[in-house]
Amino acid sequence: MTNEVNLQDIQTLDNGNKLVGGIEFPPRKVWVKTYGCQMNYHDTERILDHLGPLNFTQTDKKEDADFMIFNTCAVRDLANQKFYSHLGESKHQKAKEKQGRDVKIAAGGCIAQTESKELLKKYKQLDFAFGTDVIDNIGEMVYRAYAGDKKFAVTSWDRSDNYSIQTKINHGTPQAFVNIIKGCDKFCSYCIVPFTRGREKSRSTAEIVNDVARLVKYSGIQEVTLLGQNVNSFGKKNGESLAGLIMELEKIDGLELIRYTTSHPYDISDELIEVHGKSKKLANHLHLPVQSGSSTVLQRMLREYSIEHYLERLESIRAANPDIVISSDIIAGFPNETEEEHKETLDLLRKAKFDFIYSYNYSSRPGTKAARMDDVLTKDIRGRRLREIQALQLELQEDVRKEMVGKTYRVLVEGFGMMKGIKKWKGRTSCHRIIHFLPENEQQNLQWQWVDLKVTSATALSCQGEIIKVHGKKIIRQ
Ligand code: SAH
Ligand code: SF4
Ligand code: F3S
Numbered sequence: 001m002t003n004e005v006n007l008q009d010i011q012t013l014d015n016g017n018k019l020v021g022g023i024e025f026p027p028r029k030v031w032v033k034t035y036g037c038q039m040n041y042h043d044t045e046r047i048l049d050h051l052g053p054l055n056f057t058q059t060d061k062k063e064d065a066d067f068m069i070f071n072t073c074a075v076r077d078l079a080n081q082k083f084y085s086h087l088g089e090s091k092h093q094k095a096k097e098k099q100g101r102d103v104k105i106a107a108g109g110c111i112a113q114t115e116s117k118e119l120l121k122k123y124k125q126l127d128f129a130f131g132t133d134v135i136d137n138i139g140e141m142v143y144r145a146y147a148g149d150k151k152f153a154v155t156s157w158d159r160s161d162n163y164s165i166q167t168k169i170n171h172g173t174p175q176a177f178v179n180i181i182k183g184c185d186k187f188c189s190y191c192i193v194p195f196t197r198g199r200e201k202s203r204s205t206a207e208i209v210n211d212v213a214r215l216v217k218y219s220g221i222q223e224v225t226l227l228g229q230n231v232n233s234f235g236k237k238n239g240e241s242l243a244g245l246i247m248e249l250e251k252i253d254g255l256e257l258i259r260y261t262t263s264h265p266y267d268i269s270d271e272l273i274e275v276h277g278k279s280k281k282l283a284n285h286l287h288l289p290v291q292s293g294s295s296t297v298l299q300r301m302l303r304e305y306s307i308e309h310y311l312e313r314l315e316s317i318r319a320a321n322p323d324i325v326i327s328s329d330i331i332a333g334f335p336n337e338t339e340e341e342h343k344e345t346l347d348l349l350r351k352a353k354f355d356f357i358y359s360y361n362y363s364s365r366p367g368t369k370a371a372r373m374d375d376v377l378t379k380d381i382r383g384r385r386l387r388e389i390q391a392l393q394l395e396l397q398e399d400v401r402k403e404m405v406g407k408t409y410r411v412l413v414e415g416f417g418m419m420k421g422i423k424k425w426k427g428r429t430s431c432h433r434i435i436h437f438l439p440e441n442e443q444q445n446l447q448w449q450w451v452d453l454k455v456t457s458a459t460a461l462s463c464q465g466e467i468i469k470v471h472g473k474k475i476i477r478q
Pocket of ligand 3: 036072073075110193197
């Protein structure tokens with residue numbers, strides 16, 4: 001093991017190299033592949049931010065990479081398999097070392113947290129592995145790797161009581177992810193996240209408010225998404241709450257839109273529902289994963305709520321904010337789910353009228369309670385049930401989306417694409433839907449502008465609109 005290095009002490013040499021702890025870092029290219037949820041994508045942003053001072057710039061061309069990072073997800077077996085296959089292919093880049101090119105490869109994130117030793121053993125090309133709670137030490141790990149340390153793993157948990165960070169962003173857009181709570185204490189019976197992300201720990205409201213105010217003032221941020229595996233647990237251990245945090249953020253001048261994800265239905269408080277009614281900046285969208293429409297399955301999932309409770313919460317939220325749009329997650333074929341229980345999920349879809357759902361086949365995760373259950377379901381049954389869920393949702397979604405036609409929505413324009421050979425811009429509404437629209441003229445550059453659009457047509461998967469008003473980079477208020 002090499003001696004500790006002080007990463008605050010970085011010198012830039014005349015040749016453009018950086019000198020750190022006696023080692024020269026020439027300009028190098030880092031390539032990152034991120035899997036999984038928004039928290040992982042945000043961790044990648046943090047990692048890249050730490051690598052800048054060590055002379056790394058990002059590339060999206062694998063073959064140009066001096067340093068390859070895989071930021072992994074373990075939530076379903078498919079995510080694991082994709083990563084193993086991509087990691088396998090990385091040996092071709094590593095082989096360039098024989099031609100004198102110094103190539104390092106690292107695996108981080110949720111698979112690395114629990115499987116680092118096995119990965120390092122199995123994949124010869126892997127230089128090091130790091131877990132989910134050591135992201136901010138990536139600079140030291142990279143230093144160790146270039147100092148000659150081989151095959152090491154850093155997967156320790158931060159033992160301190162508080163969780164204190166400053167948000168790092170480097171994408172130059174007006175949208176930012178802001179971590180407010182890490183970890184998960186829920187231990188739903190099917191889920192690996194509590195094992196890969198550790199115990200819940202919240203930042204303080206004061207720290208987050210200062211952080212966001214700084215992002216708004218100095219980085220041009222107008223929209224924030226507050227992140228956590230269960231943001232409804234935010235602040236519980238220190239007498240604070242998500243509802244309170246939102247009302248504080250609301251006061252920041254220049255911040256236009258506040259989103260949060262993900263919520264657990266058990267913990268959606270009356271206070272939070274009230275905030276959905278009164279907040280001027282909270283988005284008209286709530287992602288509220290239900291997982292199953294059957295209370296008996298929910299019990300086996302250890303989700304803590306019944307379908308009656310879930311539907312009551314939906315009703316209260318919709319009463320507080322009639323414009324709110326709800327989306328959800330569904331797992332098809334939880335162990336021993338009966339045909340009756342599956343039908344209850346189809347029924348729930350009809351009652352809940354979700355705007356969209358993410359739906360998956362149940363995937364057994366090693367170490368979870370559900371993985372120890374005997375299970376009579378076959379892959380075919382699971383597949384069929386998932387298809388039924390998806391087909392019904394598409395049908396229902398068409399009706400939900402049709403209600404948008406004729407209404408006007410304010411969007412933040414995120415980019416453009418070609419649709420049937422015609423350039424169309426696309427913007428995201430406060431309720432999280434994408435609307436495609438034609439510019440007023442071909443030269444018009446609407447990137448990151450606020451635009452009011454009237455919806456002209458909508459299907460289950462696509463929505464078209466026309467410009468009513470272009471505000472520009474700031475919303476014009478009369
Ligand atoms: N914290 C969030 C979700 C985290 S994981 C929540 O509680 O809602 C994202 C989604 O992956 C979950 O909502 C669930 O639908 C799905 N998921 C998690 N574990 C799974 C498993 N073992 N098999 C299939 N889907 C799973
Ligand atoms: Fe997983 Fe449940 Fe925690 Fe969500 S709340 S991350 S599903 S254990
Ligand atoms: Fe996957 Fe880890 Fe997120 S398991 S879903 S990347 S918390």
